[in-house]
Structure formats: structure tokens, C-alpha cells
Amino acid sequence: MPTLTELLAADPGAWLRRSRSWDALADRLAARADDLGRAGTAALPGRWAGADADRAREQQDALRSRLVAGSAVATRAGDVLGRHAGEVLAAQRRIVVAALAVHPLLDVDLGSGTVSVPSVVRGAATALPAGVAATAGLLMVESLRFGAAVRAALADAARSDAVATAALHALRPAPGGAPAVAPAGVGAARAWWTGLPDGERDRLTRTRPELVGGTDGIPPAARDRANRIRLDAERSRLRAHADRLRLLGDDRGAARAEADLAGLAAVHHRLAAGDALLLDLAGGTGNGQVVLAVGDPERAAHVVTHVPGTGAGWASAGEDLRRIDATRDAARAAGPDGEVAAVLWTGYRTPADLMAATDPREAGRAAADLRRFQEGLRSGHDGPVHLTAVGHSYGSLVLGRAAGPGIAVDDVVFVGSPGVGAGKAGELGVPDGRVWATTAANDPIRLAPGPELFGTSRGFGPTGSVHGADPAGPGFGATVFESAPGPLGRSLHDDPATPTDESEWASAHSAYWDPGTPALHTIGRIVAGTARG
Numbered sequence: 001m002p003t004l005t006e007l008l009a010a011d012p013g014a015w016l017r018r019s020r021s022w023d024a025l026a027d028r029l030a031a032r033a034d035d036l037g038r039a040g041t042a043a044l045p046g047r048w049a050g051a052d053a054d055r056a057r058e059q060q061d062a063l064r065s066r067l068v069a070g071s072a073v074a075t076r077a078g079d080v081l082g083r084h085a086g087e088v089l090a091a092q093r094r095i096v097v098a099a100l101a102v103h104p105l106l107d108v109d110l111g112s113g114t115v116s117v118p119s120v121v122r123g124a125a126t127a128l129p130a131g132v133a134a135t136a137g138l139l140m141v142e143s144l145r146f147g148a149a150v151r152a153a154l155a156d157a158a159r160s161d162a163v164a165t166a167a168l169h170a171l172r173p174a175p176g177g178a179p180a181v182a183p184a185g186v187g188a189a190r191a192w193w194t195g196l197p198d199g200e201r202d203r204l205t206r207t208r209p210e211l212v213g214g215t216d217g218i219p220p221a222a223r224d225r226a227n228r229i230r231l232d233a234e235r236s237r238l239r240a241h242a243d244r245l246r247l248l249g250d251d252r253g254a255a256r257a258e259a260d261l262a263g264l265a266a267v268h269h270r271l272a273a274g275d276a277l278l279l280d281l282a283g284g285t286g287n288g289q290v291v292l293a294v295g296d297p298e299r300a301a302h303v304v305t306h307v308p309g310t311g312a313g314w315a316s317a318g319e320d321l322r323r324i325d326a327t328r329d330a331a332r333a334a335g336p337d338g339e340v341a342a343v344l345w346t347g348y349r350t351p352a353d354l355m356a357a358t359d360p361r362e363a364g365r366a367a368a369d370l371r372r373f374q375e376g377l378r379s380g381h382d383g384p385v386h387l388t389a390v391g392h393s394y395g396s397l398v399l400g401r402a403a404g405p406g407i408a409v410d411d412v413v414f415v416g417s418p419g420v421g422a423g424k425a426g427e428l429g430v431p432d433g434r435v436w437a438t439t440a441a442n443d444p445i446r447l448a449p450g451p452e453l454f455g456t457s458r459g460f461g462p463t464g465s466v467h468g469a470d471p472a473g474p475g476f477g478a479t480v481f482e483s484a485p486g487p488l489g490r491s492l493h494d495d496p497a498t499p500t501d502e503s504e505w506a507s508a509h510s511a512y513w514d515p516g517t518p519a520l521h522t523i524g525r526i527v528a529g530t531a532r533g
């Protein structure tokens with residue numbers, strides 16, 4: 001157990017900095033693994049064939065698996081250190097609060113953890129008939145109270161230290177081998193998990209929740225158990241992080257942490273309400289990632305994946321969950337004979353603002369992950385399933401980049417899109433008539449400049465979306481459906497400020513899921529399989 005002096009001298013910020021370093025390493029390793037697994041960017045020529053080519057591809061797959069394993073270990077190390085930092089900071093605050101609560105007539109020595117009577121108070125007490133006894137009684141009560149708080153804080157810190165040490169030791173490679181890692185590929189990961197003994201599955205869930213919770217192919221119920229562990233750890237870390245930033249005077253940083261904490265609280269409450277599974281949760285850089293299913297994605301007849309756009313992440317989780325609940329309700333109303341599951345898939349590092357959203361690279365990086373997730377929904381389903389994917393704003397670009405021959409989607413829906421990275425609906429790998437699009441009349445996304453703005457004097461054109469052809473425009477080939485015009489908010493022309501998706505300026509960009517709107521009604525029919533293109 002640490003001493004009081006050691007606890008008060010500890011620097012939780014150092015652990016937080018190490019946690020961020022591990023998170024950054026995890027992101028770099030995951031990006032390298034994605035590069036090796038993404039079609040068209042692999043290190044090996046696509047047309048190379050023969051025994052040497054097969055061996056080279058096996059080695060490439062093995063390297064990718066090692067990178068994935070290393071990323072998982074780094075993520076877990078960051079989680080452990082971040083949680084430990086939060087718990088030590090909470091123990092320190094407990095002692096400070098207890099010291100401040102001691103009666104002002106008494107002195108507190110934080111070096112020794114003792115409470116004493118100052119000489120001036122002792123002298124005054126001797127001049128009163130009952131002064132000495134009253135002072136002695138006060139000293140005894142406050143010493144007991146403060147001592148109990150110190151012992152409890154030291155025990156909390158020691159417990160956190162033991163748990164963190166054990167968790168970090170568990171991440172070390174076993175003698176003669178590496179930590180457990182799921183094989184690449186959705187089907188292979190499911191077979192690997194199914195073949196593990198029950199005890200090993202339980203051990204990995206407790207000690208490697210990022211591996212179990214973040215691997216497509218592992219059954220949703222198992223991922224949910226692991227990700228609830230991650231959720232508790234992140235909430236604890238964020239509380240401590242926000243408190244420390246407040247103490248340091250960084251109110252803006254504390255507000256950001258508190259916004260993320262409020263979003264994770266919304267996730268927690270939605271899980272507590274029942275009929276929901278947490279399929280992934282990740283922090284690191286960016287806005288935070290969360291994948292949550294409402295309903296049972298392995299047994300529902302209809303499953304919809306909602307891909308949000310700019311600014312989405314932990315802080316926006318409450319609003320994003322409202323949208324998938326609204327989508328599910330609309331689908332159940334449109335097709336009451338079939339059960340529906342709705343998935344919020346914020347499974348990528350979303351752009352922070354509209355300026356960042358002009359860069360298509362994050363969508364390109366996210367596309368392989370979305371394809372893999374959809375493949376897991378199809379292959380892990382108990383019987384036939386109708387799959388719909390809805391991309392909103394920048395999320396429509398992610399969906400467009402992921403779409404193509406072989407994608408596990410039956411209907412593709414683009415909402416308020418800045419372009420989807422494709423020129424025609426026929427490029428998206430879904431049957432004719434199963435590509436849908438809508439953009440509200442007052443949605444400022446209509447004013448997003450297209451590539452022709454920078455190449456000619458034509459300015460804004462009818463298909464001038466920043467990421468290519470407008471899927472709701474003429475000639476793309478999608479079935480365009482009606483949206484309410486949406487609120488105007490501040491004038492699009494009077495306010496030149498660059499907004500985020502949720503600002504008043506862009507209020508029409510977010511109104512598609514408002515109750516009673518025609519867009520929500522149609523999306524519900526598409527998800528339920530009752531709409532006709």
C-alpha cells in the first residue's frame with residue numbers, strides 16, 4: 001500500500017500522457033493493418049500467382065494479424081493506464097476534500113496524515129472552564145474522520161495499482177508466444193471464438209475487452225459484455241480527466257471531456273433500458289467511436305446500419321441514438337410482421353468540422369471497416385436477413401466508398417449527402433432500384449462547392465457536391481424521395497460562419513429524423529422492405 005506522501009506526490013497526468021501515447025500507437029498500427037487489408041493498396045501485385053505468391057500473401061496476412069494484435073494490446077494498455085490515472089486522481093481528491101472538511105480551529109498535516117490543535121487554540125482553551133475537554137473531543141472526532149478518509153483513499157489507490165499491474169502483466173506475451181489474437185477475417189474470427197473453451201472466452205473478456213469487443217465476427221452478446229467493461233473504464237477515465245482539467249484551469253478542455261462523458265452516459269442509459277447491445281467502443285484520437293445495436297442483429301428480419309457524419313462521436317451519441325430509435329420505430333410501423341434491429345455505426349474517426357469534411361481520406365480509411373462490419377451482420381445472422389445501410393452527411397461518403405460488388409447490403413440510403421465518391425448508382429453493388437437518396441430543400445449541404453467551382457467559372461452546379469455527383473441529383477440513378485424542407489435557422493447567406501452539423505445554421509441538415517417527417521417515414525419503409533423504387 002502506498003504511503004500518504006507517495007499518493008499525494010503521484011502525478012496522474014503522467015499516466016494520462018502515457019495512455020495517449022499508447023492510443024496513438026494503436027491508431028498507427030491499426031492504420032498499417034488496414035493498408036495491408038484494403039483492396040488496391042496491398043503491398044503485393046493483384047495478378048501475381050503461383051506458390052511464391054501464395055506464400056507471400058500468407059506472410060502478408062500474418063503481418064497484418066500481428067499488427068492487429070499489437071494495436072489491440074496498445075489500446076488495452078492505454079485503457080488500463082487511463083483508468084488508473086482517474087482512480088488515483090479520485091483518491092487524491094478524496095484526501096483534499098477530507099482535509100478541507102476538518103474544523104477550521106484544527107491543523108491538518110498532509111505529510112503525516114494527522115490532525116492537531118494549534119498552540120494559539122490550545123492556549124485559549126485552557127482559559128475556559130470546559131475548553132480543554134471540548135477541544136480534546138473535537139480533536140478526537142476530526143482525527144477519526146480524517147484518518148478514515150485517508151485509509152480509504154490509500155486502499156483505493158492500492159487496489160487500482162494492483163489491478164492495473166495485473167492487467168498490464170496480462171498483456172505481456174506468454175513464454176514462447178504472443179498474446180491471444182483473433183485471426184483476420186469475419187468467418188475466421190467467429191470460428192476461432194467458438195472453438196475457445198468457456199474459461200478462455202471469459203478470461204479474454206475480462207483481461208482483453210478491446211480484443212473481444214472490437215473484433216467483427218465475434219457474436220454480439222460476447223462483444224457487448226466486453227464493451228460494457230470498456231464503457232465503465234472510459235467513463236471513469238473521463239470523469240477524472242475532466243476534474244483534473246478543471247483544477248488546471250483548462251475549462252475548454254474540461255467542457256469537451258464533459259460533453260464526451262454526457263454522451264457515454266446516454267450510451268449507458270440506453271443499455272440499461274434493455275434491448276440493446278454495445279458492439280464496439282474506442283477512444284484514442286478523434287471524437288470517439290461507438291457501435292450500438294438496438295434489437296437483436298443476429299435474429300431480426302431487418303437490420304439497418306446508420307452511419308453518421310461530421311462531428312459524430314461520443315459527445316453526439318445521445319442524438320445519434322435518438323435517430324436509430326426513430327428509424328427502428330418507423331420501420332416497425334411500416335412492416336409490423338418483421339422484427340427490426342437498428343445499429344449506430346460510428347466506427348470511424350469522423351471529421352471534426354466542415355473544413356475537415358472536405359478531405360475524403362477518412363472515408364477511404366473507414367470503408368474497409370464498414371464492409372467488414374456488414375459482412376459480420378450477414379454471416380453471423382440466424383437465417384435470411386434484409387440489410388439496409390443509411391449514410392448521413394459525411395457518413396454517406398463512407399457508405400459510398402464501402403459500397404461496391406460484394407458488399408453485404410440490400411438497400412443503400414443517402415441522406416443530406418455531399419457526394420458519395422461514385423458517379424452512378426450502378427457502381428454501388430446493390431440491385432437496381434435499391435439505391436435511395438434525399439436532400440431537404442433548406443439543407444445547406446446543397447450549397448457545398450463542387451470540384452467544378454475550383455476549375456471553371458461555373459460556380460455552384462446541380463451536381464456540384466464536394467465529393468462528386470449528388471446522389472439526389474438528376475442522372476445519378478437513385479430513387480429520390482421526399483424530405484420536409486427543414487427549418488432555415490439563421491440565413492444561409494447572412495451568416496458566413498463555418499458550422500458543425502448540429503449548429504443552428506445547419507438545422508435543416510439534421511431534421512430528417514424529426515417525428516412525422518416524410519423522410520423518416522420513407523426510411524422506415526425502406527428498412528422494413530415495403531418501399532418500392
